[in-house]
Amino acid sequence: MSNxxxxxxxxxxxxxxxxxxxxxxxxxxxxxxxxxxxxGSVFSPYYFRGxxxxxxxxxxYVSLNVCLYGTARRWTMTERPGGSLDQSPSRxxxxxxxxxxxxxxxxxxxxxxIGTPIPQRxxxxxxxxxxxxxxxxxxxxxxxxHRWRPVAPSARIEVELQRPQLRWTGHAYFDRNWGDEPLExxxxxxxxxxxxxxxxSGAEATILYNIERRQAGPKSLALRxxxxxxxxxEPPPNHRLPRTPIWQLPRSSQADPRYPPRVAKTxxxxxxxxxxxIDTHLLGRPLTAVHESLSLNRxxxxxxxxxxxxxxxRRRR
Numbered sequence: 001m002s003n004x005x006x007x008x009x010x011x012x013x014x015x016x017x018x019x020x021x022x023x024x025x026x027x028x029x030x031x032x033x034x035x036x037x038x039x040g041s042v043f044s045p046y047y048f049r050g051x052x053x054x055x056x057x058x059x060x061y062v063s064l065n066v067c068l069y070g071t072a073r074r075w076t077m078t079e080r081p082g083g084s085l086d087q088s089p090s091r092x093x094x095x096x097x098x099x100x101x102x103x104x105x106x107x108x109x110x111x112x113x114i115g116t117p118i119p120q121r122x123x124x125x126x127x128x129x130x131x132x133x134x135x136x137x138x139x140x141x142x143x144x145x146h147r148w149r150p151v152a153p154s155a156r157i158e159v160e161l162q163r164p165q166l167r168w169t170g171h172a173y174f175d176r177n178w179g180d181e182p183l184e185x186x187x188x189x190x191x192x193x194x195x196x197x198x199x200x201s202g203a204e205a206t207i208l209y210n211i212e213r214r215q216a217g218p219k220s221l222a223l224r225x226x227x228x229x230x231x232x233x234e235p236p237p238n239h240r241l242p243r244t245p246i247w248q249l250p251r252s253s254q255a256d257p258r259y260p261p262r263v264a265k266t267x268x269x270x271x272x273x274x275x276x277x278i279d280t281h282l283l284g285r286p287l288t289a290v291h292e293s294l295s296l297n298r299x300x301x302x303x304x305x306x307x308x309x310x311x312x313x314r315r316r317r
Contacts, residue, residue: 006101006151007176008092010039012058015051016180017042020092020099022107022128023194023290024157024172025277031168032069032267032290033159034275035109035126037092037099038062042183043273043299044079045308051182059085063312064097066113066122067275069267072164074122076113079314095315106130106155107174116313124161128172131155131203132227140209141186142216146179153205153225154196171196173205173290184296188212191252195282195289203227206282206289208254210238222254224283236282244269244293251293256281264288271307272298 012018017040025032040058041047047061059082068074078095086093090101096112107128114121130152140146150173157172173194179186190211197204209221220235239260241251246269255261259281268275276291298304 005089005103006099006107006174007089008099008101009087009089010176010178012039012178013180014058015056015182016040016058016178017183018058018176018178020174020176022109022126022157022172022174024126024128024155024159024170025288025290026070026159026168026170028168030070031159031166031170032067032277033126033157034065034067034069034267035111036065037094038065039085041079041312043308044312045305046079046312046314048182048300048305057082062094064094064111064113066111067268068122068164068166069265072166074115074120074164075311076115076122077312078113078116079312081316084315106152111161116311121163122161123163124159124166126160127158128152128174129156129158130174132225134225134230136230138221140211140219141213143186145181146177146183146186148175148177148209150175150194150205150207150223150225153194153207153230154203184300186214187294187296188214189250189293189295189297191254191291191293193253193278193280193289193291195280195287197283197285197287206287208235208282210235210252210254220254233283241276241278244274247271247274249274249293249295249298251276251291253278253280253289253291256284261289270311271304272296 022035063079065077109126131154152174155172222233222235224231261280265277
């Protein structure tokens with residue numbers, strides 16, 4: 001069990017952001033889940049406009065994004081003001097939902113949210129138990145304004161929800177990102193993926209980042225995480241994936257030569273962001289990976305900014 005702190009009391013500078021990200025896939029392949037707790041929500045249309053008006057306190061733009069995949073699909077991302085935020089080193093509460101980190105038990109998320117655009121309640125608990133932890137922080141941009149730490153690169157997850165009624169277990173991942181400026185100021189585009197691996201010494205994880213930065217050009221990371229530490233690998237070739245079916249967002253992923261990856265499921269298809277499950281080939285073996293593509297140029301376009309409030313409502317408390 002990892003004793004690495006999740007730093008849930010992180011203080012975020014004006015105009016900056018922090019998020020804590022968790023994803024999991026069920027062992028039987030039928031279900032998936034993503035949770036993202038935001039302070040200074042990087043995808044908030046209200047924060048996007050507020051920064052231009054000098055209203056740039058990230059604590060006034062907080063939300064918990066919950067995505068359920070499978071037979072019971074749900075989406076929640078209700079934004080709330082600063083009075084809805086409560087932090088300590090081991091606890092992060094956003095409105096009625098909260099994250100709790102315990103060195104011996106891992107991460108527990110108590111969810112009490114209402115979905116959008118269909119107002120269906122999502123309520124229950126998610127428990128993440130790290131197989132091991134990681135303390136290394138990676139800088140994603142040349143100026144050091146954007147940072148990423150996979151807190152638990154390899155983990156197990158237990159999902160127990162009352163609304164909808166749902167129980168499953170599977171493999172999971174947990175990280176945190178934080179930055180001193182808006183995400184779209186630092187990046188044009190990125191692809192990211194993580195794959196669980198059953199290695200010789202137990203559970204492992206392989207993580208790939210392929211980034212187009214605004215100031216310093218492209219950057220690629222290929223990392224192998226084990227209980228013994230992290231190994232930096234030579235990034236494999238980049239392969240083009242099919243565009244998303246609805247919004248035609250470009251996607252790509254790194255994989256071993258002569259083994260182009262394949263999209264198994266498109267989980268999220270939005271104008272500027274996609275999340276998928278891909279069948280890929282890394283380090284000489286076939287793997288299943290959670291994959292995302294993000295276009296920050298699309299995000300900051302006026303058309304997308306006008307669309308976002310329909311999926312991200314804002315409450316006064």
